[in-house]
Amino acid sequence: xxxxxxxxxxxxxxxxxxxxxxxxxxxxxxxxxxxxxxxxxxxxxxxxxxxxxxxxxxxxxxxxxxxxxxxxxxxxxxxxxxxxxxxxxxxxxxxxxxxxxxxxxxxxxxxxx
Amino acid sequence: xxxxxxxxxxxxxxxxxxxxxxxxxxxxxxxxxxxxxxxxxxxxxxxxxxxxxxxxxxxxxxxxxxxxxxxxxxxxxxxxxxxxxxxxxxxxxxxxxxxxxxxxxxxxxxxxxx
Numbered sequence: 627x628x629x630x631x632x633x634x635x636x637x638x639x640x641x642x643x644x645x646x647x648x649x650x651x652x653x654x655x656x657x658x659x660x661x662x663x664x665x666x667x668x669x670x671x672x673x674x675x676x677x678x679x680x681x682x683x684x685x686x687x688x689x690x691x692x693x694x695x696x697x698x699x700x701x702x703x704x705x706x707x708x709x710x711x712x713x714x715x716x717x718x719x720x721x722x723x724x725x726x727x728x729x730x731x732x733x734x735x736x737x738x739x
Numbered sequence: 740x741x742x743x744x745x746x747x748x749x750x751x752x753x754x755x756x757x758x759x760x761x762x763x764x765x766x767x768x769x770x771x772x773x774x775x776x777x778x779x780x781x782x783x784x785x786x787x788x789x790x791x792x793x794x795x796x797x798x799x800x801x802x803x804x805x806x807x808x809x810x811x812x813x814x815x816x817x818x819x820x821x822x823x824x825x826x827x828x829x830x831x832x833x834x835x836x837x838x839x840x841x842x843x844x845x846x847x848x849x850x851x852x853x
Contacts, residue, residue: 660841669743669829669844670782677839715782719838726772726795726831727842729782 638736645703647733649716652697656718660727661690661701665712673701673714703735711737742766745830745845752820753853760815760848762830769834771813772842773805776827788813820852 662670787795
């Protein structure tokens with residue numbers, strides 16, 4: 627079955643608020659995780675990644691948290707803007723060789739004005 | 740500019756047609772991928788090429804045939820497709836086969852099979 631999943635298919639937040647998108651994974655052998663953003667009519671765009679030897683990594687307005695104990699990954703977006711509206715995917719490498727990544731179904735983030 | 744360019748952006752074809760999707764990456768990566776994205780489903784890996792050799796064929800029907808003539812170009816040849824093959828086909832590239840570096844995606848080809 628699918629080893630990467632998302633808790634909520636749709637998340638609606640007010641502009642300016644912080645957003646948190648969650649992801650659960652089941653493969654304990656996974657050691658590399660990525661968050662992607664996909665806007666309508668475009669391909670997935672890399673946001674931030676994290677390796678399993680880290681618990682937290684920050685980028686510009688985004689933070690990824692990794693909890694290996696409960697196999698949970700989250701993406702925090704600070705001060706959300708209208709341009710943050712998109713579908714967000716988490717992905718893991720599953721530690722299985724050069725066979726790409728395993729993706730979740732995605733969470734649709736909607737920014738309310 | 741994503742660094743990965745796919746053509747055409749949209750394609751409508753009949754079930755008896757033969758067409759090809761093209762992908763070109765300008766990032767100097769040595770691995771390239773085809774993914775299929777259908778509504779309400781996770782991205783599905785179809786093919787992986789590393790150093791121009793196919794390393795993964797994820798039980799994809801033979802009506803899809805990939806070709807990788809060099810590390811910068813990837814094709815997906817299509818023939819006698821079915822309506823359920825309608826989807827967004829995404830090409831991606833990576834530096835080290837995707838195990839410790841991100842995949843970079845193109846904007847996809849929206850395929851409709853009539």
